[in-house]
Amino acid sequence: MTEKNRKKITENRKILMCGNEAVGEAAIVAGCKFYAGYPITPQNELTAYMSRRMPEEGRTFIQSESELAAINMVFGASAAGARAMTSSSSPGISLKQEGISYMAGAELPGVIINMMRAGPGLGNITPAQGDYFQATKGGGHGDYHIIVLAPASVQELFNLGIKAFDLADKYRTPVMVMGDGMLGQMMEPIEFQKTENRRQKTENKKNLSSDFYHQTFDKPWALTGCKGRKANVVKSLYLKEGALEDLNNRLQEKYKKISEEEVLFEEYNTEEADMVLVSYGTVSRICKSAAKKLISEEFKVGFLRPITLWPFPYKKINQLAKAGKKFFVVEMSSGQMLEDVILAVNGKSKVNFYGRMGGGIPEESVVFAKVKELLNAKNL
Numbered sequence: 001m002t003e004k005n006r007k008k009i010t011e012n013r014k015i016l017m018c019g020n021e022a023v024g025e026a027a028i029v030a031g032c033k034f035y036a037g038y039p040i041t042p043q044n045e046l047t048a049y050m051s052r053r054m055p056e057e058g059r060t061f062i063q064s065e066s067e068l069a070a071i072n073m074v075f076g077a078s079a080a081g082a083r084a085m086t087s088s089s090s091p092g093i094s095l096k097q098e099g100i101s102y103m104a105g106a107e108l109p110g111v112i113i114n115m116m117r118a119g120p121g122l123g124n125i126t127p128a129q130g131d132y133f134q135a136t137k138g139g140g141h142g143d144y145h146i147i148v149l150a151p152a153s154v155q156e157l158f159n160l161g162i163k164a165f166d167l168a169d170k171y172r173t174p175v176m177v178m179g180d181g182m183l184g185q186m187m188e189p190i191e192f193q194k195t196e197n198r199r200q201k202t203e204n205k206k207n208l209s210s211d212f213y214h215q216t217f218d219k220p221w222a223l224t225g226c227k228g229r230k231a232n233v234v235k236s237l238y239l240k241e242g243a244l245e246d247l248n249n250r251l252q253e254k255y256k257k258i259s260e261e262e263v264l265f266e267e268y269n270t271e272e273a274d275m276v277l278v279s280y281g282t283v284s285r286i287c288k289s290a291a292k293k294l295i296s297e298e299f300k301v302g303f304l305r306p307i308t309l310w311p312f313p314y315k316k317i318n319q320l321a322k323a324g325k326k327f328f329v330v331e332m333s334s335g336q337m338l339e340d341v342i343l344a345v346n347g348k349s350k351v352n353f354y355g356r357m358g359g360g361i362p363e364e365s366v367v368f369a370k371v372k373e374l375l376n377a378k379n380l
Helices: 003-010 019-030 044-056 067-079 090-095 097-105 132-136 154-171 181-185 195-203 243-261 281-296 314-322 336-345 364-376
Strands: 014-018 034-037 060-063 084-088 110-116 147-149 174-180 187-191 265-268 275-278 301-306 308-310 326-331 351-355
Touching: 014 019, 019 044, 019 110, 019 154, 019 174, 019 181, 034 044, 034 067, 044 060, 044 084, 044 181, 060 067, 067 084, 067 090, 067 097, 067 110, 084 090, 090 097, 090 110, 097 174, 110 154, 110 181, 132 308, 132 336, 147 154, 154 174, 154 187, 154 243, 174 181, 174 281, 181 281, 265 281, 275 281, 275 364, 281 301, 281 326, 281 364, 301 314, 314 326, 314 336, 326 336, 326 364, 336 351, 351 364
Parallel strands: 034 060, 034 084, 084 110, 110 174, 147 174, 275 301, 275 326, 326 351
Antiparallel strands: 014 187, 147 308, 265 301
């Protein structure tokens, strides 16, 4: 980072950054001590950014030999108590799934950035949202969840990038920040609120509390050397009869608490709406714009954006369904989040869908026309 940009951050001024760089700076501010990654488009700017910024801050950057190596390096760094992160895009995230499951089983915090690209297979480098099932339904083996955050702007990539580290430490769990190729590549002005103060306090290992940032957390379970204390053990292998079931029961209790306390969403005009548009990430910007245009033409339309994809805002959507709202889900996929919306509605209302795959991006004019057609029809 240039001295000019560092001064802007200190003065809380806005800086023009691409999404990949913004989430990298979020990791720096959050106190990330270890980054391991492997190049893949469209998130290479993040790896390149970390290769510069981590040494500048006296921290560890490793370009690993593979995605598998990267996630297992993060496992080791986290086990030693460091805030650790890796990043990739869809095929690379697939390769990390075993390690993510291991981290969930060992109750290790860590942050994974996924800038989604189109698939299946190698697909292409255009933006997509086809990794929703993988992220929210457990891409690896076993009964586990990870927290999944879905930013919709470069500013949110920064904000939620910081929050991801705090949530990971708070619950001792992997957290994924899930963007897409468009969000990672686009440039927007972002504001670095109170970050210089945050950085200093994080590195001094002091607890923080403010309206914007959460806390850093002590890690008495970490493998830091056991002279003078009982040895810690970090593992996901449990061979004694009943031990693994006990772990799983404890994990489920933790996931229940997360589901009760950490659900995030944005809503707009939902109480006045006959139909609510539901979308996340980049697509939500398109849908929100279409909703505002429909409202300007006196259609009763609202907008709901899940920010946590897991835990999902089932309760809020169910409440809207009970109130008679209809739904229109838009995704850059075949309808993966659609299934969670249908589960949330639970038969109480109708759910419509429009999606594009393979790198196709829904257009505002098409969303506008489809919703308008439904609203003008007798049967929504």
